[in-house]
Amino acid sequence: MIRLAFLPRPDEMTDNWVAEQTDRFIQDSTLSVWNKPFIKDCLLQMSNNKCSYCECKLGIEDKYIEVEHFLPKSKYPNRVLEWENLLPSCKRCNSEKREFDPAINPFIHPVHDEPKDHLAYIAYRFTGKTEKGKNSIFELNLNDRTRLQTPRFEIASAIIEQLDDIQHDIEEALFEVKSLTKFVTRLKNLCNQGLPNNQYSSIIATELIRAAAFNYIKAAFNEFGLWDIELQDLEIHLRNIAFLD
Numbered sequence: 526m527i528r529l530a531f532l533p534r535p536d537e538m539t540d541n542w543v544a545e546q547t548d549r550f551i552q553d554s555t556l557s558v559w560n561k562p563f564i565k566d567c568l569l570q571m572s573n574n575k576c577s578y579c580e581c582k583l584g585i586e587d588k589y590i591e592v593e594h595f596l597p598k599s600k601y602p603n604r605v606l607e608w609e610n611l612l613p614s615c616k617r618c619n620s621e622k623r624e625f626d627p628a629i630n631p632f633i634h635p636v637h638d639e640p641k642d643h644l645a646y647i648a649y650r651f652t653g654k655t656e657k658g659k660n661s662i663f664e665l666n667l668n669d670r671t672r673l674q675t676p677r678f679e680i681a682s683a684i685i686e687q688l689d690d691i692q693h694d695i696e697e698a699l700f701e702v703k704s705l706t707k708f709v710t711r712l713k714n715l716c717n718q719g720l721p722n723n724q725y726s727s728i729i730a731t732e733l734i735r736a737a738a739f740n741y742i743k744a745a746f747n748e749f750g751l752w753d754i755e756l757q758d759l760e761i762h763l764r765n766i767a768f769l770d
């Protein structure tokens with residue numbers, strides 16, 4: 526989970542339209558009044574096409590966006606189309622959260638809260654640092670072994686393997702500056718995978734920054750003046766979303 530920011534409400538959601546559709550829903554709760562392309566498109570844009578809870582990529586394989594009502598629509602039907610009550614979610618997270626009510630029990634809101642303040646990550650699993658964190662992990666089943674821990678393990682292994690390869694190649698190159706420059710691009714490509722537009726970016730960022738090989742490579746590049754502005758920026762962006770404590 527990473528911190529998100531709301532985008533402006535879509536133009537189609539005029540006050541009149543929202544009031545009219547909300548009334549329809551209050552009268553007939555089987556109507557999916559939120560199921561509109563302009564709502565889903567804007568929510569997808571807000572989250573880089575990812576689920577705002579588990580960070581899986583939406584729109585690929587069998588993962589389609591569901592409009593999640595942070596305050597459940599069954600309990601707060603008058604807020605069914607309140608723009609800031611809507612979040613993009615995958616079917617898994619949306620189904621896990623069900624009717625859970627964050628107004629009564631603390632729960633992480635990816636816009637209003639900084640997820641890192643509430644979640645710690647170790648060995649492909651999350652643990653709660655706060656009540657909000659604990660409730661969110663439990664209600665969203667954020668340690669789902671098959672659907673989340675396994676993909677995290679696979680991603681982490683691939684990242685560590687590529688970092689180890691770069692470290693190995695640097696050692697082979699015996700610190701000749703000329704040879705080292707070609708590894709800079711490889712590290713940049715790897716770091717780019719941990720930016721927020723990629724799925725599971727907070728996991729990738731965490732694995733990169735924590736890896737011994739990352740720090741070895743950084744030290745080697747620093748020694749030869751190759752830790753350039755772009756790498757410095759990338760590291761800042763990665764640290765921004767990584768779970769480091």
Ligand SMILES: [Zn+2]
Pocket residue numbers: 576577578579580581614615616617618619
């Ligand atoms: Zn999800």
